[in-house]
Amino acid sequence: MTMVCTRHLIRSDLKRTCCRNIVGYARRWKNNRIDEQRMKYMGPDKPAAEWILLNRGRVKMSNSNKWISSFWDLPQDNFSTDFKLTHIDASNTEVTSTGFRYIKNIPYIQSAVFSNCKYVYDDALQHLHGSADSGSLKVLNLSKTRISVLGIEQLAELKSLKHLDISDCAGMLDPHLDPNNSGLLAFLKAELPKCTIVLQSGKVLQDKI
Secondary structure, eight states, X not given: OHHHHHXXXXXXXXXXXXXXXXXXXXXXXXXXXXXXHHHHHHOSHHHHHHHHHHTTOEEEETTOSSOBXXXXXXOSOTTOTTOOEEEEEOTTSOOBTGGGGGGTTOSOOOEEEOTTOTBOOGGGGGGGHHHHHTXXXXXEEOTTSSOBHXXXXXXXXXXXXXXXXXXXXXXXXXXXXXXXXXXXXXXXXXXXXXSEEEEETTEEEEOOO
């Protein structure tokens, strides 16, 4: 009798876990899917802001210093020329690498924080060039994401950066590097000499020149 009850409990736990995983996957897919028609119709800024808000992040726009965390606070005019996305804070959200396509053509982003976003991988980084190539992107926080050494090396192309936080990234450690990541730091120093780089939590390993 005890064994039967134990098996029943195990099966129930497995079912609940499976259901949670399925629901979570469906939610992430819905909140990060790309609406190409909407971007074409409205331009990139508002759909990108909606993507962040849908994942419970917050944004700032060019004509205000106030953080926006609700859809109702977005400009109602879909074609407002005042709406230029300048700041993103998606810390602790479920944004995914797929959703980064929303920001690939936005040249005004000054700071982007994706700390502790566990569904952000290397393939997200290619979409940051819109704001970096324009010289706008100054602050980028990718701490505690899933980017790896190979992904971090892509960041060397973002020459506009003044502050880069890549501490505690799950895939950052490489067996060919020493525990202090001196090889990676040397690479980033050479490529981003004017950028403050954080490779370890709470410790700045390079001061801005």
